[in-house]
Amino acid sequence: MKLKLTLLLLIAALALAGCARASDQIAGGDVAITLATQPDPAVVGDATLIITLADADGNPIEDAALNVKGDMNHAGMVPVLAEASGGPAGVYDLPFEWTMPGDWIVTVEATLPDGSTAVERFELSVESG
Ligand SMILES: [Cu+2]
Numbered sequence: 001m002k003l004k005l006t007l008l009l010l011i012a013a014l015a016l017a018g019c020a021r022a023s024d025q026i027a028g029g030d031v032a033i034t035l036a037t038q039p040d041p042a043v044v045g046d047a048t049l050i051i052t053l054a055d056a057d058g059n060p061i062e063d064a065a066l067n068v069k070g071d072m073n074h075a076g077m078v079p080v081l082a083e084a085s086g087g088p089a090g091v092y093d094l095p096f097e098w099t100m101p102g103d104w105i106v107t108v109e110a111t112l113p114d115g116s117t118a119v120e121r122f123e124l125s126v127e128s129g
Contacts, residue, residue: 030056031118033108037096044101044129049094053087053110053118060090065111068094073103101128 031053038048049068053061064087070080080099084092098104106122 033120035122042126047096051092063113067109069107098126
């Protein structure tokens with residue numbers, strides 16, 4: 001009798017743990033991604049993108065893998081790609097190049113250590129050098 005009750009409690013506990021894991025993954029989609037540029041404002045030429053990742057509580061997310069794509073708002077441009085990983089204190093520095101002045105859309109895709117992904121788009125204008 002007592003063993004049966006223990007088993008039931010164990011099963012209930014496992015079910016709760018399963019729920020907690022599932023909600024963690026939903027929270028993983030709630031990632032704050034910010035983008036800053038060096039130099040700022042952006043000008044044509046070599047640049048550094050400074051991307052920060054934080055969770056819903058504001059804690060930095062390290063060890064994510066970032067894929068960054070820079071597109072312009074007109075057709076016929078080759079996108080500019082960059083990657084980063086590591087991110088000590090949740091800060092990821094990426095060498096980048098603004099190849100034309102004008103309006104850019106930077107798409108940041110982050111793959112977090114738990115395998116979930118988060119995507120953010122940033123629009124900014126790049127001045128001629
Ligand atoms: Cu262009």
